[in-house]
Amino acid sequence: MPVLNGKELRIVGFLCNWCSYGGADTAGVARATQPTDLRVIRVPCSGRIDPLFIVKALLNGADGVLVSGCHPRDCHYAAGNFYARRRLEVLKQFLPVLGIDERRFEYTWVSASEGQRWQQVVTVFTDRIHKLGPAPQLDDPEPLLKIADMALTSLRSLGTGQKAALAELKEAIKAKLPELDCVIGWQQGYDAAHTVPLFMKTPEDVDKLVWGPFNVNNPAVYLPTFKGKKVGIVVKGCDSRSVVELLQET
Amino acid sequence: MRGTGNEHHPLVTPDGLPAFLAYLSQNGRRVLVPVEKPANKRSVVFEPWQEGKPFTMEKATVPAKEAVLPQCETLVRYKKTKDPDNIERVTMSLDDKPEAQPTVVFACRPCDARGYVVLDRPYLKGPYADPYYKARREQLTVVTLTCGSGCNTCFCHWVGGGPTSPEGSDVLMTEIEGGYVLQAITPRGEELLAASTLAEGAELFPKAEAARKQAWASLTPAPNIKDAPEKVAARFTDTQFWQDQTDRCLSCGACTYFCPTCYCFTITDEGEGLSEKGGRRLRSWDNCMSSLFTREASGHNPRMLKALRMRNRVSHKYSTYPENWGAFSCSGCGRCISNCPVCLDIRAIVLAAIDDGNDDKKSTDK
Amino acid sequence: MTIFALPCEGTLDMARVNQDLGRYTKIDGVTYDEAGVTITADGKDHRFCMTDYAQGKCYGCTTPSAVLADTLLGQPVKVDGAAGTPPELALLDSMSLDERLAFWRGQMDRCLRCYACRNACPMCVCRDYCVSDSRDPHWMTQEDSAKEKLFFQTIHAMHLAGRCTGCGECQRACPVGIPIMALRQQIARAVAQLFDGYQPGLNPDEVPPLLGYEVVEKNIHERDWK
Numbered sequence: 001m002p003v004l005n006g007k008e009l010r011i012v013g014f015l016c017n018w019c020s021y022g023g024a025d026t027a028g029v030a031r032a033t034q035p036t037d038l039r040v041i042r043v044p045c046s047g048r049i050d051p052l053f054i055v056k057a058l059l060n061g062a063d064g065v066l067v068s069g070c071h072p073r074d075c076h077y078a079a080g081n082f083y084a085r086r087r088l089e090v091l092k093q094f095l096p097v098l099g100i101d102e103r104r105f106e107y108t109w110v111s112a113s114e115g116q117r118w119q120q121v122v123t124v125f126t127d128r129i130h131k132l133g134p135a136p137q138l139d140d141p142e143p144l145l146k147i148a149d150m151a152l153t154s155l156r157s158l159g160t161g162q163k164a165a166l167a168e169l170k171e172a173i174k175a176k177l178p179e180l181d182c183v184i185g186w187q188q189g190y191d192a193a194h195t196v197p198l199f200m201k202t203p204e205d206v207d208k209l210v211w212g213p214f215n216v217n218n219p220a221v222y223l224p225t226f227k228g229k230k231v232g233i234v235v236k237g238c239d240s241r242s243v244v245e246l247l248q249e250t
Numbered sequence: 251m252r253g254t255g256n257e258h259h260p261l262v263t264p265d266g267l268p269a270f271l272a273y274l275s276q277n278g279r280r281v282l283v284p285v286e287k288p289a290n291k292r293s294v295v296f297e298p299w300q301e302g303k304p305f306t307m308e309k310a311t312v313p314a315k316e317a318v319l320p321q322c323e324t325l326v327r328y329k330k331t332k333d334p335d336n337i338e339r340v341t342m343s344l345d346d347k348p349e350a351q352p353t354v355v356f357a358c359r360p361c362d363a364r365g366y367v368v369l370d371r372p373y374l375k376g377p378y379a380d381p382y383y384k385a386r387r388e389q390l391t392v393v394t395l396t397c398g399s400g401c402n403t404c405f406c407h408w409v410g411g412g413p414t415s416p417e418g419s420d421v422l423m424t425e426i427e428g429g430y431v432l433q434a435i436t437p438r439g440e441e442l443l444a445a446s447t448l449a450e451g452a453e454l455f456p457k458a459e460a461a462r463k464q465a466w467a468s469l470t471p472a473p474n475i476k477d478a479p480e481k482v483a484a485r486f487t488d489t490q491f492w493q494d495q496t497d498r499c500l501s502c503g504a505c506t507y508f509c510p511t512c513y514c515f516t517i518t519d520e521g522e523g524l525s526e527k528g529g530r531r532l533r534s535w536d537n538c539m540s541s542l543f544t545r546e547a548s549g550h551n552p553r554m555l556k557a558l559r560m561r562n563r564v565s566h567k568y569s570t571y572p573e574n575w576g577a578f579s580c581s582g583c584g585r586c587i588s589n590c591p592v593c594l595d596i597r598a599i600v601l602a603a604i605d606d607g608n609d610d611k612k613s614t615d616k
Numbered sequence: 617m618t619i620f621a622l623p624c625e626g627t628l629d630m631a632r633v634n635q636d637l638g639r640y641t642k643i644d645g646v647t648y649d650e651a652g653v654t655i656t657a658d659g660k661d662h663r664f665c666m667t668d669y670a671q672g673k674c675y676g677c678t679t680p681s682a683v684l685a686d687t688l689l690g691q692p693v694k695v696d697g698a699a700g701t702p703p704e705l706a707l708l709d710s711m712s713l714d715e716r717l718a719f720w721r722g723q724m725d726r727c728l729r730c731y732a733c734r735n736a737c738p739m740c741v742c743r744d745y746c747v748s749d750s751r752d753p754h755w756m757t758q759e760d761s762a763k764e765k766l767f768f769q770t771i772h773a774m775h776l777a778g779r780c781t782g783c784g785e786c787q788r789a790c791p792v793g794i795p796i797m798a799l800r801q802q803i804a805r806a807v808a809q810l811f812d813g814y815q816p817g818l819n820p821d822e823v824p825p826l827l828g829y830e831v832v833e834k835n836i837h838e839r840d841w842k
Contacts, residue, residue, distance in 0.1 A: 059763050098716065139761075150629075154667065196498055196592050231617055233619055239682075290631055290632065291790070506730075591732050
């Protein structure tokens, strides 16, 4: 299928060296005709492909990006394309929030013997990109400023924590303090309407602990710096999720 | 606080501001005005004004530093071309002409204007002048709006500035009932006002002076920090002090990028000389709070600890810059405090350093 | 590590509080009642009710009591219902594709790449070795174009895929208030949709979905090339 009116769009292809590049070769050897918009970049495995390659290509002027690897279960490196499949599917669902049409990115599986399939994939994809036209660039549109609507109803009761067992908590921390290098919490900041993170090492430090609606900081951000040390942390609900996620990764 | 002795004090009404801006925009001048950016956390940034564009007179979230030191500028454009007859011969073309456009910064605050003076010293008054900075600075006119009152993180009067300080400004504007009274501070400012067609407001100048007095009265008294240079320097080896002061710092860069007086930069090369577009040498803002700031080519990093980086920042502003140039490099605008995600307060650090008697005053409460 | 917790009743959205407070020289004091706070600034009282001024993330929070704690003092907070679409993501959902591009162009114009968002993120454990600072591989230039800044946000969001717990610190830390949570929320939504409703940060024994794989994926299907 010829390119429309000699106008080529810029389509980048990331092909895995073993299956897809071989498949493209097979298509070439068989003299299959296909649009020439696609420019191929060879990578060792589809698992090598960082989704950011695709985003970088699209943000820098590519009109379309095609990724091709070995069929699942046939990866030359056993599991590369399994990881790729997950990452690239997430990427495909992420692109629309940036304002990029997710149809401009596609990933597929083409094996080394599937020359005709390669021809079909390239032709169909190039056609699709031509129908979508050149990609809009970030600098083209007039800036649009909109504000999120914050008129929300809460799933649980919101308050100021006045009835919270703060005194009991301070005692519990003081009791544990001798075994720990430090306990992270919050204290008052430069005025009564701001709190800042607090690193409690002595009982006097624990007395500075505050609890209330100004405790916006997430103390879990300091946990990686305490690696190897015995640390305690006071958490709100959202902070505890960060702590759990960090635990998942250690 | 007197101007150049010329008692011509035009008055601009709020309705007359767009016309005044149009006057300022004549002769191809770019006029940077504070513009409100609506968002769930609104901010105010400087943007070039055009006819009909809404603007605000509030203190901006970002300082007006970009007018003289853009976040990223091209120092040199280079392109290599191979001789088609002899491919071993490569010609290099270089373009290092500083690009500058006549600019007016409108309605910045005295703390922003002081930033220009602070930057002038290392960029212009050192062994040799930076041509890129110079080109921009020479074509800059600063029209400053004096503050009507302080704000919760302002401390300009601690460091030698003030809500109505003329330092760095060509024209001062002071809000009174019914409009803004203008006062020329420099010959350039005088020229600007003389050629305008604004109504005369000299009889209102006393009201402006009263407003200025009131602004000063709204500030909490400044502590005496004239000993700060020696006291901060004396803390140099006290790493524990700096660690205690910075235990919550995240090493981001909000403080340095939003500071009117921070001027460190890095130079990087982008692009490929042999390509069609050629290459560019870029100068961009750098951030001494980031851990990679002092990393050397060998991989060694003298300031790997964030305590040492904060020591460097505070020492630069309150100790080494004053020793070199005779003035604090901080302008007391307080943006570092209000923009810091963990509310680190440079005022508390300086006071704690000065307070060398009482070690238990290390808390960051004011 | 020892975790101490109290049941959380929400935190204030200081951006909106500051907007309503306006410019002031001094906070005289803060008084608390069960439903909200009264901030006295320069002698004037301003009341902020928690139901109106809580942070966006608090309204849809399903884990107000710590999911994991050694010491949890107080009755766990009752949560009624399931979380809907977060406000920032709902804003993006309401826009067309072209509008979104224009939106990010407008938002990224004022980004200064201060990296407050990156450094405030508890899941950004790379700390001093972030790829956005590296010259080799060279992901980003030093140019201050909206494109580079949006690309940085993409790097951050993608590296947090399946790991971001929606704590909102990135957006809160942003000095110019760019609603970057929307990008992370979209990825979290995609991950939940593709991997059986997976929510990061609930179970310390789970493996984040993008760190593993299945030979046969339940929700990912091959495409037709007709």
